[in-house]
Amino acid sequence: xxxxxLQNYWWLLISVLGALLVMMLFVxxxxxxxxxxxxxxxxxxxxNSLGSKWELxxxxxxxxxxxxxxxxxxxxSTSFGGAYWLWMLILSSFVLQAVSYEYRRKxxxxxxxxxxxxxxxxxxxxxxxxxxxxxxxxIWGAEFTVAKSNLLDPAAPVISTWDxxxxxxxxxxxxxxxxxxxxxxxxxxxQGAIYMLDTTDGDREFQMMLRxxxxxxxxxxxxxxxxxxxxxxxxxxYRVGALGHIEAIPYGxxxxxxxxxxxxxxxxxxxxxxxxxxxxxxxFKGFRHGAWYTGLGTVLVVMSLFWIIGYNGTAYYPSITDxxxxxxxxxxxxSIFTLTVMSYVSLAIPFVLAYIIxxxxxxxxxxxxxxxx
Amino acid sequence: MNxxxxxxxxxxxxxxxxxxxxxxxxxxxxxxxxxVAVMESICVxxxxxxxxxxxxxxxMRLFGINFALGVATGIILEFEFGTNWSNYSWFVGDxxxxxxxxxxxxxxxxxSTFVAVMFFGxxxxxxxxxxxxxxxxxxxxxxxxxxxxxxxxxxxxxSGMTFNPDMMRNEMTDFWAVALSPVAINKFFHxxxxxxxxxxxxxxGVSSWMLMRRRRVEFAVRSxxxxxxxxxxxxxxxxxxxxxxxxxxxRTQPMKLAAMEGLWNGGHGQELVxxxxxxxxxxxxxxxxxxxxxxxxxGALSVLARNDFNAFVPGINDVIAGRDFVGGKPLDxxxxxERMERGRAARAALAExxxxxxxxxxxxxxxxxxxxxxxxxxxxxxxxxxxxxFIPPVAVTFYSxxxxxxxxxxLMAFIAVMLLLAYVRxxxxxxxxxxxxxxxxxxxxxxxxxxxxxxxxxxxQPWVIQDLMPTRAAISALxxxxxxxxxxxxxxxxxxxxxxxxSIMLRQISIHSKETEE
Numbered sequence: 027x028x029x030x031x032l033q034n035y036w037w038l039l040i041s042v043l044g045a046l047l048v049m050m051l052f053v054x055x056x057x058x059x060x061x062x063x064x065x066x067x068x069x070x071x072x073x074n075s076l077g078s079k080w081e082l083x084x085x086x087x088x089x090x091x092x093x094x095x096x097x098x099x100x101x102x103s104t105s106f107g108g109a110y111w112l113w114m115l116i117l118s119s120f121v122l123q124a125v126s127y128e129y130r131r132k133x134x135x136x137x138x139x140x141x142x143x144x145x146x147x148x149x150x151x152x153x154x155x156x157x158x159x160x161x162x163x164x165i166w167g168a169e170f171t172v173a174k175s176n177l178l179d180p181a182a183p184v185i186s187t188w189d190x191x192x193x194x195x196x197x198x199x200x201x202x203x204x205x206x207x208x209x210x211x212x213x214x215x216x217q218g219a220i221y222m223l224d225t226t227d228g229d230r231e232f233q234m235m236l237r238x239x240x241x242x243x244x245x246x247x248x249x250x251x252x253x254x255x256x257x258x259x260x261x262x263x264y265r266v267g268a269l270g271h272i273e274a275i276p277y278g279x280x281x282x283x284x285x286x287x288x289x290x291x292x293x294x295x296x297x298x299x300x301x302x303x304x305x306x307x308x309x310f311k312g313f314r315h316g317a318w319y320t321g322l323g324t325v326l327v328v329m330s331l332f333w334i335i336g337y338n339g340t341a342y343y344p345s346i347t348d349x350x351x352x353x354x355x356x357x358x359x360x361s362i363f364t365l366t367v368m369s370y371v372s373l374a375i376p377f378v379l380a381y382i383i384x385x386x387x388x389x390x391x392x393x394x395x396x397x398x399x
Numbered sequence: 400m401n402x403x404x405x406x407x408x409x410x411x412x413x414x415x416x417x418x419x420x421x422x423x424x425x426x427x428x429x430x431x432x433x434x435v436a437v438m439e440s441i442c443v444x445x446x447x448x449x450x451x452x453x454x455x456x457x458x459m460r461l462f463g464i465n466f467a468l469g470v471a472t473g474i475i476l477e478f479e480f481g482t483n484w485s486n487y488s489w490f491v492g493d494x495x496x497x498x499x500x501x502x503x504x505x506x507x508x509x510x511s512t513f514v515a516v517m518f519f520g521x522x523x524x525x526x527x528x529x530x531x532x533x534x535x536x537x538x539x540x541x542x543x544x545x546x547x548x549x550x551x552x553x554x555x556x557x558s559g560m561t562f563n564p565d566m567m568r569n570e571m572t573d574f575w576a577v578a579l580s581p582v583a584i585n586k587f588f589h590x591x592x593x594x595x596x597x598x599x600x601x602x603x604g605v606s607s608w609m610l611m612r613r614r615r616v617e618f619a620v621r622s623x624x625x626x627x628x629x630x631x632x633x634x635x636x637x638x639x640x641x642x643x644x645x646x647x648x649x650r651t652q653p654m655k656l657a658a659m660e661g662l663w664n665g666g667h668g669q670e671l672v673x674x675x676x677x678x679x680x681x682x683x684x685x686x687x688x689x690x691x692x693x694x695x696x697x698g699a700l701s702v703l704a705r706n707d708f709n710a711f712v713p714g715i716n717d718v719i720a721g722r723d724f725v726g727g728k729p730l731d732x733x734x735x736x737e738r739m740e741r742g743r744a745a746r747a748a749l750a751e752x753x754x755x756x757x758x759x760x761x762x763x764x765x766x767x768x769x770x771x772x773x774x775x776x777x778x779x780x781x782x783x784x785x786x787x788x789f790i791p792p793v794a795v796t797f798y799s800x801x802x803x804x805x806x807x808x809x810l811m812a813f814i815a816v817m818l819l820l821a822y823v824r825x826x827x828x829x830x831x832x833x834x835x836x837x838x839x840x841x842x843x844x845x846x847x848x849x850x851x852x853x854x855x856x857x858x859x860q861p862w863v864i865q866d867l868m869p870t871r872a873a874i875s876a877l878x879x880x881x882x883x884x885x886x887x888x889x890x891x892x893x894x895x896x897x898x899x900x901x902s903i904m905l906r907q908i909s910i911h912s913k914e915t916e917e
Contacts, residue, residue, distance in 0.1 A: 077519070078515040078518075078519045079515075081470075081510075081511035081512075081514060081515060082508075082511055082512070084470065084474070084511065085503070085507045085508055085510075085511040087474070088473075088474055088477060088503055088507055089500070089503035089504060089507060089508070091477060091478055091481075091503075092477065092496070092499040092500040092502065092503035092504075093500045093503065093504075095480070095481065095488065095492060095495075095496035095499055095500065096492075096496030096497045096499060096500035097496070097500075099488055099489055099492025099493060099496050099568075100489055100492075102480075102481045102485075102488045102489075102492060102496070103481060103485035103486065103487075103488035103489040103492065103875075104485070105481070106478060106480075106481025106482045106485060106488070106875075107481055107482055107483070107484075107485025107486075107488070107875035107876070107877070108485070108875075110482055110875070110877055110881055110885075111881070113478060113481070113482055114482065114885050114888075117474055117475050117478055118888070118892070120471075120474055121471045121472075121474065121475060121892060121896075122892075124467055124468070124470045124471035124474070125467045125468055125471050125896055125899070125900075127467070128463055128464060128466075128467035129464070129467065129899055129900075129903060132464070132903045132906070132907070133903070133906045133907070133910065134899075134902040134903045134905060134906030134907070135899050135902065135903055136895075136898060136899045136902050137895075137899060174489075174566070174567040175567070175750075175753055177486070177490070177567050177749075177872075178746055178749060178750050178753075180746075180781070180782045180872070182876075183486060183782075183872045183874075184485065184486050184874060184875065184876040185485070185486055185489050185490075185567070186485055186486075186489070186875075186876075187876045188876065191878070193877065193878070193881055360492070360493045360496065360497075360570075361493050361563070361566075361570040361571065363570060363571050363572060363574075364493045364494070364496075364497055364570065364571045367497060367571070367574045368497055368500060368501075371497075371500070371501055371504060372504070374504060374505065375504060378504060378505075378508050378509075381512065382508065382512050385512050385513065385515070385516060385532075388516075388520075388523065388524050388528065389515065389516060389519065389520060389523050389524070
C-alpha cells in the first residue's frame with residue numbers, strides 16, 4: 027500500500043465517520059424540538075425515544091475526532107488549537123448533553139427537569155449549528171499559518187498559529203459557515219421528527235406535531251440546502267497546482283463534482299433519497315421507514331461533500347491568510363506506517379457496525395418498559 | 400515569552416482539572432462495572448434470583464449516574480490535546496493518535512452500544528443477552544483504559560518511533576513496542592486494578608451506611624462479599640503492579656523516583672521514607688537537610704526500585720550529575736549539562752538540515768542528519784538553560800506518593816477485614832464505628848486514587864514526552880485570557896455537575912435502601 031493510497035483510504039473513512047455523525051445528529055434534532063412539545067408527557071416521549079441512542083451520536087463524534095487525530099494530526103493541531111472557542115463551545119454543549127438524559131428525572135438532581143431540558147435544547151441547536159460551522163471552515167477556509175520550523179524557536183515553538191484574535195468566534199459569525207450550520211440543524215430536525223414518527227406510537231396529537239415539524243423544518247431545510255449547494259458550487263476551491271503551490275481555482279468544487287463523477291452521483295442520489303424520505307412521510311400516513319431514506323441520503327450527501335473538499339488535490343482546510351499553509355490530505359497525514367497499522371485496525375469497523383445494528387434491532391423489536399428518564 | 404509561560408501554566412491547570420475530574424468517575428466505572436457484572440452473573444446463575452436482581456439493579460443505577468459524568472468529562476479531555484496542546488498533537492500525533500482512535504473504535508462503541516442494553520434492555524432482551532451486555536460494557540471500559548494508558552505510558556517512556564526531520568515530528572516504527580511496553584503494561588494493570596479497589600471500597604462504604612441504619616442488612620452483606628472480593632483482588636494487584644511501576648520508573652524516569660522520595664543524594668541500600676515532612680528550605684543550590692522529620696525503612700527503596708536490598712538508587716543530584724550504578728558498576732548515563740548541550744546541538748543540526756534541504760544541498764543534509772540522529776535522544780533538553788529546570792515539584796510529588804502508599808496500605812487492610820467479617824461475623828458489620836470507618840474509607844480511596852495520578856503526572860515534569868518535548872513546547876498559541884476563561888468555565892460546570900451527581904447518588908441510595916427485602 028502506498029502512502030497516497032492510504033491517505034485516500036483514510037479520507038474515505040473520515041468521510042464515512044463524518045457522514046454517520048451528521049446522520050446521527052437526528053438525536054440533536056429531536057432535542058431541539060423539546061420545547062415545541064406541548065406537554066411534559068410529550069417531552070418524555072421525545073426523551074425516551076432518543077434516550078437509548080444519544081450515546082451513539084456522542085461516541086461517533088469522539089471517534090471522528092480520534093480518527094482525525096490518528097490519520098490527519100496536522101488538522102487536529104491546527105483547527106483545534108486555532109479555532110479554540112468554536113471547539114470549546116461545541117464540546118461544552120456535548121458535556122451538557124451527556125448528563126442530561128441520565129439526570130433530568132432523577133430525584134435530587136439539584137437543578138430541576140427544566141434545566142436539563144434546556145441543556146438538551148442547547149445541545150440540540152448549538153451542537154448542530156456549530157458542527158456545521160466547523161465543517162464550513164473546511165470548505166471556505168480559516169485564518170491560520172503553519173510553519174513547522176517554529177519548533178526550532180524555544181521562545182515561540184508553536185507550529186500552527188491562528189491569525190485571527192477571535193480564535194474561532196469569527197468563524198461562527200461567517201454567514202456561509204452559519205448557512206451550513208443551520209442547514210444541518212434543520213436536516214437534523216427533519217430526521218429527528220421522522221425517527222420519532224417511526225419509533226413512537228399511540229399519541230395522535232404528538233404524531234401530528236411531528237408531521238408538522240417534518241413539514242416546516244423540511245421546507246426550511248430544502249431552502250437552505252439549495253442556497254448552500256449554489257454557494258458551494260460557485261465558490262473557489264484551493265488546490266495544489268502544477269508547480270506544487272496551492273492556488274484558488276474558481277468553481278473548484280463544481281469542477282470536483284464533475285471530475286469525481288461518483289461523488290456527483292452520490293450527491294444527487296443522496297439528495298433524492300432525503301427528499302423521498304421527507305415526501306413519503308408527508309404524503310403517505312402509513313409510511314414508516316422514512317428515517318432509512320433520509321438517513322441513507324444524508325450519509326451519501328455528506329460523504330460526497332467530504333470527497334469534493336478533500337480529493338483531487340483539493341485543500342480540505344484552506345488557509346485564507348496563507349494559502350501555502352492550507353492542509354491537504356497529502357501534507358497533513360500521518361506516516362505510512364501509522365496509516366497502515368490503522369488500516370488494519372479499520373478492518374474491525376464492519377464488525378463494530380454489525381453488532382451495533384444487531385443490538386439496535388434487538389432493542390427495537392419489543393415493547394419498551396416504562397419511561398426511564 | 401512570559402505570556403507563553405502563563406498560557407502553559409493555565410493550560411496545565413485546565414488539563415489537570417479535567418483529568419482529575421475525569422478520574423473521579425472513571426475508576427468507579429471500571430470497578431463497579433465488574434462488580435455489577437459479577438452480581439448479575441450470580442443472579443442469572445440462580446435463575447434470576449429476586450434478591451440478586453435487586454442488588455444488581457441497585458448498583459447498576461449508581462453505575463449509570465456515575466458513567467454519564469465520566470463520559471462528559473472524557474470528551475473534553477480527548478479534544479484538549481488539540482485545543483490546548485496543539486504542538487504536541489503534531490509532534491507526536493503520528494504515534495499518540497493511533498491509540499486514541501483504536502480506543503474509539505474498539506472501546507467506545509462497545510461501551511455506548513451495550514450500556515444502552517444494560518439500562519433499557521431488562522424487558523427487551525433475554526437475561527443472558529443482558530448479562531453479556533453488562534460484561535461487554537465493563538470490558539469496553541477496560542479496553543478504553545488500556546489504550547489511553549498505552550498512550551500515557553508512551554509519553555513517559557517513548558519507544559517504537561523515530562524522528563522525521565522533513566515533517567518535524569516523531570513517527571511510529573513499531574506498533575507493538577508502543578502497545579506492549581513494560582511501562583504501559585504496568586500502568587494499565589495498576590490503574591485498572593486501582594479502579595476495582597476503589598469501587599470495592601465504594602460499595603462496602605455505601606453498604607456500611609445501610610448497615611448502620613439497619614436497612615436491607617442481607618442486601619448489604621451480600622454486596623460487601625462481592626465488592627470485597629473484587630476490591631481485594633484489585634488492591635493486591637495494585638500493590639504488585641505498583642512495585643512493577645516503581646522498577647520501571649527507576650529505569651526510565653529516575654528523576655521522578657528521586658522526587659517521589661524527596662531524595663537529593665542517593666546511595667546503596669537506600670531507605671524508603673515511610674513517613675516524612677520535607678524541609679521547604681531545600682532547593683537545588685543549597686545543602687540543607689531535605690527532611691524536617693522522617694521515619695525510614697532501611698534498604699526498602701532499593702528493593703522497591705531495583706529488587707535488591709543493596710542496590711544504588713540515585714537522588715536528584717546524582718541524576719543531574721549522571722551518576723548511577725547497577726550491580727556495583729557505574730552505569731553509562733549522561734550528565735544534564737551535557738544533555739542540554741546535546742539538545743541544543745540536535746536543534747542546531749535540525750536547523751542546518753532544513754536549510755540544506757531547502758538549498759538542495761544533499762551532502763550538507765546528510766551530515767546534519769547524522770549529527771541530529773546522534774543527539775536526538777536529548778532533543779528536549781535544548782529548551783532549557785539550567786539543570787534545576789528539570790527537577791519536578793518535589794513536595795507535590797513526594798506527598799502525593801506517600802499519601803497514595805499509606806492510604807493504599809490502609810485500604811488493603813480495611814477491605815480484607817470487611818471481607819473476612821462478612822463471612823465469619825456478619826453482624827459485627829453493623830457496629831456503628833465500623834460503619835463510620837466504612838463510610839470514611841470512601842473518601843480515603845478517592846484521595847488515594849487522585850494522589851496516584853498527581854504523583855505520576857507532576858513527577859514527570861517538565862516533560863510532556865520524556866526527554867523529547869518539554870511541556871512548555873507542547874502548547875497551543877492561545878491568549879492567556881482564553882485559557883483562563885475556559886478553565887473557570889469548566890471548573891464551574893464540572894463542579895455543578897459533580898454536585899448534582901453526588902446529590903442524585905445520595906438520594907438514590909437513600910430511596911432504594913428503604914425498599915424491603917424481596
